[in-house]
Amino acid sequence: MTTTELRADHADTRSMVIIHKGFRRESRLLGELVAAVRPGDVRRARAIVAFMDDYRAGLHMHHTGEDELLWPLLLARVDLDAEIVLRMEEQHSRVEASLAAVAERSAAWRASASAADRDALVAALAHHRTVLIEHLDDEETNLLPLAERHLTAAEWDAQGEHFVATATKMQALTFLGVILEDATPEERAMMLGGLPGPVRLIWKTVGQRRYANLMRRVRTGDAPSRVGTAIAVAAGLGIGYVGLSYLIAPGSTAPSFGLPAWPHGEAEAFLRLKGVRDLASGLITFALLARGEHRALGWTFLATAVIPAGDALTILTNHGSTAAALGIHGLTAAAVALGGALLVRSTRRR
Numbered sequence: 001m002t003t004t005e006l007r008a009d010h011a012d013t014r015s016m017v018i019i020h021k022g023f024r025r026e027s028r029l030l031g032e033l034v035a036a037v038r039p040g041d042v043r044r045a046r047a048i049v050a051f052m053d054d055y056r057a058g059l060h061m062h063h064t065g066e067d068e069l070l071w072p073l074l075l076a077r078v079d080l081d082a083e084i085v086l087r088m089e090e091q092h093s094r095v096e097a098s099l100a101a102v103a104e105r106s107a108a109w110r111a112s113a114s115a116a117d118r119d120a121l122v123a124a125l126a127h128h129r130t131v132l133i134e135h136l137d138d139e140e141t142n143l144l145p146l147a148e149r150h151l152t153a154a155e156w157d158a159q160g161e162h163f164v165a166t167a168t169k170m171q172a173l174t175f176l177g178v179i180l181e182d183a184t185p186e187e188r189a190m191m192l193g194g195l196p197g198p199v200r201l202i203w204k205t206v207g208q209r210r211y212a213n214l215m216r217r218v219r220t221g222d223a224p225s226r227v228g229t230a231i232a233v234a235a236g237l238g239i240g241y242v243g244l245s246y247l248i249a250p251g252s253t254a255p256s257f258g259l260p261a262w263p264h265g266e267a268e269a270f271l272r273l274k275g276v277r278d279l280a281s282g283l284i285t286f287a288l289l290a291r292g293e294h295r296a297l298g299w300t301f302l303a304t305a306v307i308p309a310g311d312a313l314t315i316l317t318n319h320g321s322t323a324a325a326l327g328i329h330g331l332t333a334a335a336v337a338l339g340g341a342l343l344v345r346s347t348r349r350r
Contacts, residue, residue, distance in 0.1 A: 011156030013144040015194070018187050019062065020136045022178040026055050027132055031125040033219065034109070034118060044221055045113040049106045051174075051218045056099050058175040059132075061166050063092045065159040070147065077150045084142050091135035098128035160194070176203060177211030213292040224294035228342030232285055232297055235336055240282025246275030258315040258324025281307075294343050301340030308333040 030052055037044050067089065074085045105124040109117035147156065164172060180188050192200055216222050245253040250271035254262040263270045281304060288297040312329035315321065 009152045009154075010149070011147050011151040011153055013147055013156065014187075015160075015191060016144060017140060018183055018191060019179055020140065021182055023059060023062075023132065024136065025182060026178060027125070027129040029219070030055065031122055031129065034125065035122045037113065037118060039115040039118065040113050042110075042113040045110050045118075047217055047221070049110040051214065052102070052106055054171055054174050055178075056103060057171055058167070058178065060096070060099065061163050062159075063095065064166075065162040067092060069155070069158050069162060070151070073155060074146060074150055078146065081146055084146060088135070088139060088143055091131070091138065094131050095128070095135055098124070098131045102128050157194075173203065173207040173210060174214065176207060177215070180208075181211075181215075209292055213294075222346070225342035225346035228298065228339045228346060229289070229294065231335055231339030232289060232301065232343065235301070235332075235339060236282045236285030236289070238282075238332075239278045239285075243275045243277070243279030243282060246271050246278065250275065256324070256328075257311075258321040258328065259318060260320050294346075298340045298343030298345075301336050302344065303340075305333045305337040305340065308336065 030048070033048050037048065071085050071089055075082055078085065101124045102121070105117065105121040109121045163175070167175065176191075179191060183191060192203070195203070242253075250268045251264065254271055284300065285297065288294075288300065308329040312325040312333065315325040315329065
């Protein structure tokens with residue numbers, strides 16, 4: 001390939017600057033987040049370390065792509081500037097060593113959440129950030145212009161293909177969120193425009209919401225209540241099953257409701273209306289869970305607790321089964337209200 005052809009189809013290195021912006025931010029925030037954790041707060045430590053593991057994996061894969069795909073090509077095409085590429089390789093080794101120290105310290109802190117392990121991890125993160133920023137600044141100032149002169153667009157874009165092939169789907173979504181968080185509208189359009197259509201669709205429908213929920217948990221400590229979530233899952237399954245029962249066999253299902261009488265014959269259609277209501281309630285529960293909308297689900301549960309409470313009152317005021325009114329509908333109302341309260345409380349805005 002001639003020099004003219006290389007220049008006509010040169011590498012566009014702007015994406016690297018956008019990626020670096022995310023690494024700069026996260027390397028700073030991780031140290032701040034760890035330093036703010038109270039001794040003994042194991043749950044908080046685990047949440048931060050889980051994201052830290054993704055950060056380390058993303059940075060490692062990013063640098064591995066450069067090591068395997070860019071540096072050999074550049075070394076074969078440059079002469080006096082070879083020392084720049086060699087310096088990048090040496091800096092990558094130092095960044096990798098700093099990540100290994102972070103991994104060791106984070107594993108200890110994750111298990112103990114002690115002040116001593118926390119402070120050791122903060123120090124390891126500070127050293128990592130120093131080494132990383134030195135490398136990122138040098139790469140942007142000296143290596144990127146070199147890449148634009150000597151690499152084609154296809155050769156440069158191979159890094160992204162390498163990352164997609166190496167990362168898990170969840171890691172890829174998290175890393176995309178890291179990149180886009182501080183991107184300008186123009187940068188966001190450029191980064192998303194280079195992705196396949198299905199990937200953009202997954203990001204818009206699932207990825208960005210997942211990333212926002214992840215960052216809320218990592219950066220603020222807000223996390224949905226496990227008990228509240230368990231109650232929501234159980235309630236969603238239960239009410240969905242009841243709804244299907246009323247749709248499939250309304251006549252045989254109705255007696256368990258607790259009323260002394262229920263529609264028969266053509267009037268059984270009213271029972272199917274209840275089935276639709278209950279099935280929809282179950283679907284709404286799982287739709288909100290799938291979207292990570294735990295707070296919205298909490299408020300929805302608090303509101304819909306009125307339904308089983310109203311069912312209980314209806315049975316009692318119409319001389320129905322007291323056991324069914326209190327033991328089925330009353331307990332359901334209490335459980336749904338409890339689950340809603342736990343979800344709202346644990347995902348409060350700060």
